[in-house]
Amino acid sequence: MADLLRKSLRNLWSSLRHHPPAAWVTLVISLVLTWAGWYVTNQFIQHRASDRYAFQVKDVLGAIQQRMQTYESMLRGGAGLFGASETVDRREWKTYVQALQLDQRFPGIMGFGYIERISTDQLSAHLSRIRTTGNPDYVIRPEGQRDVYSATTYLEPDTEANHQALGLDLYAQPNLRGAMDRARDTGMPALSRLVSLDHVGAHDLLKERRLFMFLPIYRKNALLQTAAERQNALEGWIYTSMHSQDLLRDILGASNAEIDVEVFDGTDMRRDTMLYHDLGEEEPHLGRTDYAPDFSQTTHLEFGGETWSLFIHTQPGYIAASDTGQPIIVALGGLALDVLLFLMIGIMSDRHQQAHRIASAMTEGLQQSETRLRAILDNFPFMVWLKDEEGRLLAVNEPYAHACGRPDISSVVGMSETDLWPQDIAQAHEEQAQLAMQDRLEHITIGRITRAGQERWMEVHCAPWCANNGTVLGTVGYTLDISEQNKRSNPCAPASGVSVRSSNKLR
Template sequence: MIGRSHPFPACHRDRMKHSEKRKQRILHLFRARELLTAAMLSLALLVTYKLWETAQRAADQTVQTAFDFGVQESNERIRQRLAIYEQVLRATVGFFNAAENVTREEFRAYVNALSLAENFPGIQGIGFARLLQPGELEKHVAAVRAEGYPEYTIHPEGPREIYTSIVYLEPFHGRNLRAFGYDMYSDANRRRAMAEARDLGQAAMSSKVILVQEGGGDIQWGFLMYLPVYRNALPHATVEERRANLLGWVYAPFRVEDFMRGIGREHSAGLDIEVYDGQGRDNLMYDGHDDVRAASLPLHRSDALKAAGRTWMVSHGALPDFDSRMRSDRPQLILQAGISISLMLALLTWLFLDDRARALQAADQALQLALFDALTGLPNRKLLDERLGQAMASARRRQGQLALLFIDLDRFKPVNDSYGHACGDLLLKEVALRLQSCMRESDTASRLGGDEFVALLSVVDGEGAARLVAEKILARLTEPYEVAGHTFDISASIGVALYPQHGVDSKSLVRSADLAMYEAKNAGRATVRFAPAPS
């Protein structure tokens, strides 16, 4: 029957159309799955990168903070050591002032009582150099020889306007015997320091010298510290009176490498320390690592240290083992965990497009790694910064105050050294629990790393209230610790800064609290110090 269509071709055409649509739909699903998976993978990897970047910055800051603290500790130990030795010399001047005439035996007994080798590492001895006029030489030499030193003479020989002689030097054995009778005033470097001490009536240090004690091998650079001794009962208020009534100088010689031995401690270990007597490589006195230059290391700094009228330049550089020891492995862990999570999320997206909750949970776990301390569970530096910014904004609106407490543990290093880091970690956890027990719900206890903690008191009613909390924390942290079958007695040095008295932004407030903590350290530790009001 011409003119009538057959039903099968039409049906076939419909099936073809539906099949094509299904294919297109399937193809769109495949494409959507691929696009969504790629988008999820890209997004997850981007989040991982951002978290890694944040953790890397935090790790860099941790290394920088540890480096700065190590440098400060090293510099402070050098300052303290020089200050202590100056006090030893001042005590020796007092010993001369208290006696009409100090005999050799009395001087030896005095210095022996100081136990220099045990109590004052680096010092080679304590001596007394007498001032002599040319007309006094013969009588002086004869008197010393009569004491039982028949070969005594003043050296170097030769005519000079004035002479000096090292007549006492204890301990009087070994290297120090070479200095007996030496005229230090004959050497220009020593003479400048001796004249400065004489005219100012204060301690003065020489430039770098080779001590006359040196001989044979193991020759080191050295320096000397002088204090003038004036004749009893005679005035020395003016420069003229000081020059006219000078009896001599008490002094101490130092070998620089011996002096620097023991400067490095926990935070300054792994640092290259270089000491310059002024500017320039030619003035290098001490180099902790001859094979490297501190200034060539990625992390380095130089500081001027002034002591006894002289300025040293002290350069520090972080050696590779310092970086590896101080740097947290958290960025690497975040990177590894983040990549794994990203692949897992992509796979879950590929298989289960509706399983978003699991992906969000995994992403939230990655975010947790960047905000809390892995050991104690306390907020880390990043989260503390956020809460500090919020607390300062709130205090600014209500015209109130807040307090920031910088807490550094005292005597924590011996625990790690003697009982191991595992025991030290348990002790840090107990410290965190005690610190949290002193906090209100509105406050924040944070661990910056190592044995450094910070307490943020978001609302305080003046310095008195902040002091009460700080002393409560100090008392709590000072109580004995029972950890792993051992009893430990540690304490803390606490620096307190108030907003807005000691800083109107987070950076200045943290710096003020940090400096106050160092004041607490310098005050003997186990104490609380407030930041001074800005001038």
């Protein structure tokens, strides 16, 4: 039996050695193409999964940013109530917060309240006022002497935990003072780091780890240009407290089950800084050597002066077994795959060439359109311009460049009119542009200038340039020399003066 096998192998080898060279070349090419097919298929699967993962990451980041902006809007609404009222009492605050429907519109919020800043000489009056309005046992906690006090004066919804928090001096908390000072000095919402409140006499729920967001309330009509002025004008803070796990679970609870999200407070991503874990686990996956997801990404988000770090990774089986088996099937396909690969390459080549032809035709068409538009603009017998919101020239025609003494258009684009015209003319144009953008109306200014020793009457048209959504992007306009018309229609025109009129609102 063994001799028969050895004889068969020798005959096979002899047959292979005598195959023509073309057969070997075909075999080599076939093996190369088979390997190429396996490689291309594997890369395609990886890229498709990567694109899906990138889209899911974008969804997660967008959901968090949108929710935090919603909470910021809630704080600004509370500040608006204080700004519009002479005083806000507890009943008014309760009515306002009930109208907000926190449970339905602001999930994750544990409390929405007002913290009053109290100096030492205001302390007795503050305690007396609160005690005579239905809270006779009211005290500021923690007790003790300090230069400045703060007290949680109003806090809704009216739960047992929030009731126990009334009188809490959050400014006495070192891990909250930084955020409160940052809000006070900047006038902007400020987010705290992850904190645990543990005051004597406080409800147990206040010992849970929370996030706080603060927005300052200043004295009405006070100067707020500098940090020192804001500090002097501070009356208190509107604030909200959020349970980090509940907040992020509500935001990300509906996220794709194929990925896991871990959120950390700050850039130091450890177990004790973890705000949220999608799977509810206590240990983060970040840094684990026994876990190798198909895709993972660490990114950062900025909120209210604080940074959140997110580790977003895929779950096991993100790339399905049916997908991972495809390269193996392709590799075993051999010559059949070679034919399909050749067809695919041919189709891809045709599509590439077709796309290139379409792109070339579109580019040529755009260039022709731009050339025609430029020819029209440059042959206008008057100046035409386009400026951005800051007054920088984005486009002009040749009459404009020549009128301001420039050799060509490229030497004008990017400059402002103060770089090109006398101060009085540039200032008049700037004022007209500001009026046009402010009123969203076309403004027409008629004035007199002196050019080459001759007095000329110029009619300047300036209109707002808006995006499709109505955002003002700048101004567009043109200037006509109406000296001859002015002489014919009003030969006794005054020697000086400027008149302005506006057309209907542009749409």
